[in-house]
Amino acid sequence: MPTLLDVFATPRNAKSRTQKLRQAFLAGYRQAHPDFVHLPLDLGAEHATLPAFDEWDIEAKFQMAYGEGKLDEVAAARWDRLTQLTDQLHAADVLLITAPMWNLGVPWMLKRWIDCVVQGRLTFEFVNGQFNGLLKGKRAAILTTRDGAYGPGTPYAAMDFAVPYLRSVLGLVGYGPIDAVIAEPMVMGGAEVGAAALEKAILEAGGLGKSL
Template identity: 40%
Template sequence: MTSKVLLINSSILGDNGQSRALAEHFKARASARDGLSLLERDVVAEPLPHLDGTEVASWMVAEEARDSQQHDLAARSESLVDELLAYDVLVLAVPLYNLGIPSQLKAWFDRVLRAGKTFRYTENGPKGLVEGKRAVVLAARGGQYAGTELDSQTPHLRHMLGLMGITEVDFVYAEGLNMGEGRRDAALREARQAIDSLVETL
């Protein structure tokens, strides 16, 4: 049985980004393993605009009643939701920018976090509709943040994924990348080893 992987890159540094380097290592290991297929989406190379009220309003109009602009705007979100639902594993390669995720990645989440599509509201609160999927976060950081109060990125990602119903989430951290060559090399080596182990479990 083939496991399908959707890889999202979000580094504004392109090939020079350390999160991209982690993603490339993941791709190399995944391609060498039988039973894994991978699709890559780069939300920087193919950016989504920031979500606005006009686009949100298009979601609220019945498909048969949408005008051409509403149809195009709604299709942007719906195609991304369909893509997400078609894959078994979501891999997010995420740099840390100003203690948060890149705005380009937030724009992607804003299209796939859809009430009635990927979660629904109940009397007991929201319930995720994306079931049976797994996520892996490849987190590259210049400083040392994991486990500290400054790491707002980890809970943010975990909560957004959990809202959709993706609760099996593995984080691979490469930290201290701007804190000296020795620390950077050790962090990247440990992250690559963690990726190797994770790929074997997919």
């Protein structure tokens, strides 16, 4: 019975377009794996429970990544909390990330979670000057919507710091293949174009869920 870690940063909740992709993905995944273990992480609601990456969190990170791994009491407690979050990644067979584009990148609460889970010794290590991801063999899926269009060959292609960033950072910790469903443009092509693009992406998200 597979485990799905379902991380979503969609504060508009029921009004969220990106949530519609997520619901379609989950329906497809449930069809393929009726007994799957679902680990939802609602970053819109739960972001304040994550480490803030202050001096002590960074001290623990650097000590474990570049030092000898000697932590004082405060840093050790911080490291434990980070480990709880990275344990979820190791426990899951598939990682689903659902988030709209915000100011050309990902919503800050998703970035906060990424800063917690991308950790030397826990999710990656350095081997001969290279990154070695520790989550190899696991699939990841990205679901997103945005008002503009940033596809290859379009004038704004170079401005997409959301999907290429997520692909890079998830690849760094070992995920692959990484699939993405992108609904665009939600607004900038007009209402009809937006509605058709969303409908198409909902179908794609459902198919992707079923296939993983």
